Amino acid sequence: MITVGIDIGSITAKCVVLEDTRILGYKISRVKPNLEVTAKEILAETLSFVGLKREDVGRIVATGYGRNMVDFADKKITEISCHAAGACFLISNAGTVIDIGGQDSKVIAVENGKVLDFVMNDKCAAGTGRFIEVMAAALNLRIEDVGSLAVKATKKLKISSTCTVFAETEVVSYISSGEKVENIVAGVCDAIAGRIIAMANRVGIRREVVLTGGVAKNLGVKRAIEERLGFPVIVPEEPQIAGALGAAVLGQKA
């Protein structure tokens, strides 16, 4: 059966088309203010990309914080269950899934694709992709370049504020005191890692640890998490689609 998973996140929309256990194709787009339109457009785009029509699709499952705006979905499942399913589909021996998205992050304890326990971040941008975006803007960097710069750092400057606004002030003061950009971004990435690990400790960390969500593409954050854990983590080829993929996977079963 062909199933479609649509993940309407806070920053990006993701759509995956799955035939049984084979990924036919996927798309990622920026969300528009109108979530319904966003969902319709990405579905149409992805289907035309893989050369399928709406009638070919057996089931559509929506997830992400905008899932309830996707009226045409057959089912809605939370991003927690979906990220777990998606990560385990890609990495079958996953024990912990760490998803860092645009405005929330979560740590999920899993076993054979099933959720055992989970925690989500508090009500703020600290420890999320938005935090990095704000710092990147202050440093005049593209988000894609943050990670590769961070790994060139010779030291990690400490960002002590949890609050995004105050942390930005810290970054600005580092810039004006002449600190190297790579050392500042390394500090930013480490601040995120610190928050995530504190959260992960609440559910307990079991290997393998799989990193998903857009921020998993940030090499600096990945390295910082590994340093704090003391062992390597796994980043799937396209970590950002894990939620949408999981939705499509769960669609096969439901």
Add this chain to the structure above:
Amino acid sequence: MKRLRISEKMRELMTGYYMAGMQAECNAWITSGAPVELLHALDVYPVYPENHGALIGATKLGGYYCEFAEKNGFSRDLCSYARCDIGCVFAGTSPIGGLPKPTFLFACNNICNTVVKWYEVLSRIFKVPLFVLDMPFIRKELKDCHLRYVEEQLYDFISFAERVTDRKLDDAKLRDVVLKSMESVELYSECLRTAANKPSPMTCFDAFVNMAPIVCLRGTDHAVSFYKEMKQELDERVKEGVSAIEREEIRLLWDNIPVWYRLKWFGEFFEKRNACLVADTYTNAWSGFKVSRGEDVLSGMAEVYTVSYLNIGMEMTAEIINKLIDLYDVDGVVMHSNRSCKPYSFGQYEIQKKLSVPSVIIEADMVDERVFSEAQVVTRLEAFLEML
């Protein structure tokens, strides 16, 4: 959700209670965990600012009244019962036209230390005397010295109240009040315990809505007859196998004070997903205020009020929750991390680890609807139910 008939009666009873307060010759503002029996025995009408706060929360005006206090410099981090109560004093009114001016104030810190400062503020505003009943925190075990310390203060309180009201406490009357208090607590506990049936005849929302009499009127005939009737209705439901919600598939326990402005919303949310919150730690806390039939009334009182639910260590709290989990045979626990109530919310992440079933934490506030983030709460709860 099938509403209980008794809720109608509750509304009448509490309306009568508030009206009587307006006319009472002598009243005291009292905290929820204080030994109210002493007031009833002196015919001092008890006024509960916390109950008033819950009522304001339920009318969704919490934020509005809190702002009156905030404008006068009270921090938004302060407990929202305190904030909206003080706010109403500044506003000079409330959804029920404000509370009657107190004759004196009676605060007991067996629930938190916020009440001490809160009542000091009230004492300055109203220029009336305040009695603080200081309870030692029971980290592990209750000792004799704790009890002696509290009992002595109970005597002090009686002299204080006698002086302020110019009345004399009658021993026989106190005994009578305590007996009624015991009886109502027993009946009330039996009502809650009917939720152990499958399907449960009641939800914790029924418990929340119908808890006011045990808080405000325990020690009076009103509470006894109210819970007798409630028990009858629940027993009937059990006999006929009537379920409180349409389809009970998952049974849950609620921890912490309810989110008063979202009671209906939560009720519908869970019912739609075939989950029944059969019980909660909050209303169950009052089943602990059961003075035993010992010879000495005051020492019995000292004991039950000292080991109140919020005045004990984390180990003991976890033990109590695990007992409730067994008693009500629930599949999971929904923990409300309540921005307002620090003593209740502190340690939830640790307690979580000690529980025998899975649990989820949601963040909200009992009265201040301005801090409620629906999308975040929905995602956590839905994911939790998917997991179960």
